[in-house]
Amino acid sequence: MYKVIGTKKSRAFRVLWMLEELKEDYDLITAPPRSDIARQYNQTGKIPALVDGEDVFTDSVAIMTYLADKHHALTAPAGTPDRARQDAETCWLLDEFDAILWAAAKHSFVLPEGKRVAQIIPSLHTEFERNAKTLTNRLGANEFLMGNKITLPDLLAVHCIGWAFGADFPKIPDQLKDYSNRLRSRPAFRAAADR
Numbered sequence: 001m002y003k004v005i006g007t008k009k010s011r012a013f014r015v016l017w018m019l020e021e022l023k024e025d026y027d028l029i030t031a032p033p034r035s036d037i038a039r040q041y042n043q044t045g046k047i048p049a050l051v052d053g054e055d056v057f058t059d060s061v062a063i064m065t066y067l068a069d070k071h072h073a074l075t076a077p078a079g080t081p082d083r084a085r086q087d088a089e090t091c092w093l094l095d096e097f098d099a100i101l102w103a104a105a106k107h108s109f110v111l112p113e114g115k116r117v118a119q120i121i122p123s124l125h126t127e128f129e130r131n132a133k134t135l136t137n138r139l140g141a142n143e144f145l146m147g148n149k150i151t152l153p154d155l156l157a158v159h160c161i162g163w164a165f166g167a168d169f170p171k172i173p174d175q176l177k178d179y180s181n182r183l184r185s186r187p188a189f190r191a192a193a194d195r
């Protein structure tokens with residue numbers, strides 16, 4: 001059985017949701033960032049980590065990719081044009097959503113107080129607003145980011161939209177809110193949230 005190291009209120013949620021979508025059994029070892037337990041699995045103390053037998057993997061997107069490839073679900077097959085397009089979407093979300101949210105978190109509560117630059121936050125909000133509009137246009141009338149099937153970038157996007165909401169990022173377009181709410185009502189999302 002898989003073991004996930006992390007907390008539900010962190011990027012570890014992406015991994016829990018993926019495992020629920022795949023209908024795979026797992027144990028959640030609740031470990032906050034930089035805790036002693038987290039450091040047992042990742043020297044940096046960052047979460048999440050995934051234990052699969054003898055192997056330990058880190059980074060939420062690397063873990064989701066591993067699981068999707070291994071179980072042949074929620075991804076286009078590796079080495080196909082569809083996969084290249086899907087990976088580009090994933091990388092774009094990391095650059096333009098995750099990185100902005102992480103920068104805002106660092107300058108709000110992660111960095112030591114003396115190293116935080118509060119003045120950067122409005123600029124991050126503006127960037128996020130622009131990127132949210134781009135994502136809305138890309139989604140268009142599709143049900144999912146890559147078309148008519150849920151794939152890894154949907155899990156990443158919806159996690160980031162929820163994160164933005166929780167961090168009071170303003171001006172999330174209604175269409176993105178609807179998309180996010182639709183995916184959050186999936187049984188797999190609810191099961192991960194209820195762990």
Ligand SMILES: N[C@@H](CCC(=O)N[C@@H](CS)C(=O)NCC(=O)O)C(=O)O
Pocket residue numbers: 010011012033034044045046047048058059060061
């Ligand atoms: N790119 C990594 C980022 C991991 C990460 O920074 N996780 C946060 C919690 S969501 C953390 O452990 N932060 C503690 C730290 O940066 O020291 C991933 O997606 O897993």
